[in-house]
Amino acid sequence: MMRQIFVAAVILMTFSFSVAAGEETIVLKANRLVDVQKGKLIKNATVVIVGNKIESVNPRRLPKESRVIDLGDVTLMPGLMDMHRHLTSVISKNRYLERFTLNPPDHTIRAVANAKKALMMGFTSVRNVGDRAGATVALRNAIIKGVVPGPRIFTAGRSIATTGGHADPTNGTREDLMGDPGPKEGVINGPYDARKAVRQRYKETSDLIKITATGGVMSVATSGQNPQFTDDELEAIITTAREYGLPVAAHA
Structure with a gap:
């Protein structure tokens, strides 16, 4: 479980690194996300990355022009x-x-x-x-x-x-x-x-x-x-x- 959490955290940074030169929009989907502000585990999470920044988490609508990546059974968390x-x-x-x-x-x-x-x-x-x-x-x-x-x-x-x-x-x-x-x-x-x-x-x-x-x-x-x-x-x-x-x- 901890390995899945760490790998997911790295995935966020890796995608941020790979598109730093452009403004591509990437949507990550995962089974769980750690909300450190509320101290809760969010299920069926969606993270939107624009360029090299995390734009939003679980938005009501997804951007039309985006690349969707379904990560499956992993837990996303903020980078350490x-x-x-x-x-x-x-x-x-x-x-x-x-x-x-x-x-x-x-x-x-x-x-x-x-x-x-x-x-x-x-x-x-x-x-x-x-x-x-x-x-x-x-x-x-x-x-x-x-x-x-x-x-x-x-x-x-x-x-x-x-x-x-x-x-x-x-x-x-x-x-x-x-x-x-x-x-x-x-x-x-x-x-x-x-x-x-x-x-x-x-x-x-x-x-x-x-x-x-x-x-x-x-x-x-x-x-x-x-x-x-x-x-x-x-x-x-x-x-x-x-x-x-x-x-x-x-x-x-």
Whole structure:
């Protein structure tokens, strides 16, 4: 039953994706539909999709020019939203080794595959809070253009950290490989760097800003217990992001 529900949710998004470039009208018929506003299960449901938007549910009259698809014994439901994803990441024993073996195109291909998996699980909107090489910005744009299937993506691009902080991409490497990453790579020190990092994300067309205010259980930083930003740095990030209309999410 749950598989039928999830598949039906994906069907709504898939048809929306397939006709995004035009204004074709599609009518979906199903045995059931979850009305989340009223908390009821509607029988013999009809959903009208025009272009890439759901126009109406159970209208009195169906559009004359439409393609009717009878889905049969499935349950339709609104798409789910995942508010914390890292589409370029896969948890595995090779996770840290891959920092030295994978290139930006590899991360992008992985993100494409993970986006499709999310869609097939019923998630039609994803907030991506940090990635590798800004891959999810390109993925978001490709999905919007209809190049690849996937959910709507709201992405932060690269996370913002301080030197040695949770999202410093050089943590755990030997000294000659650490380098000195800066605001473009998402590593800041001081209010000036903080503002520059936010502006860089704005330039890259990120939808939001992600900061790693502390460490965590997956952190390669020296300690995950202490605050990793000064008050001045946080204020600079929040103020600049607000000026550019970007919300801020924090790992804490």
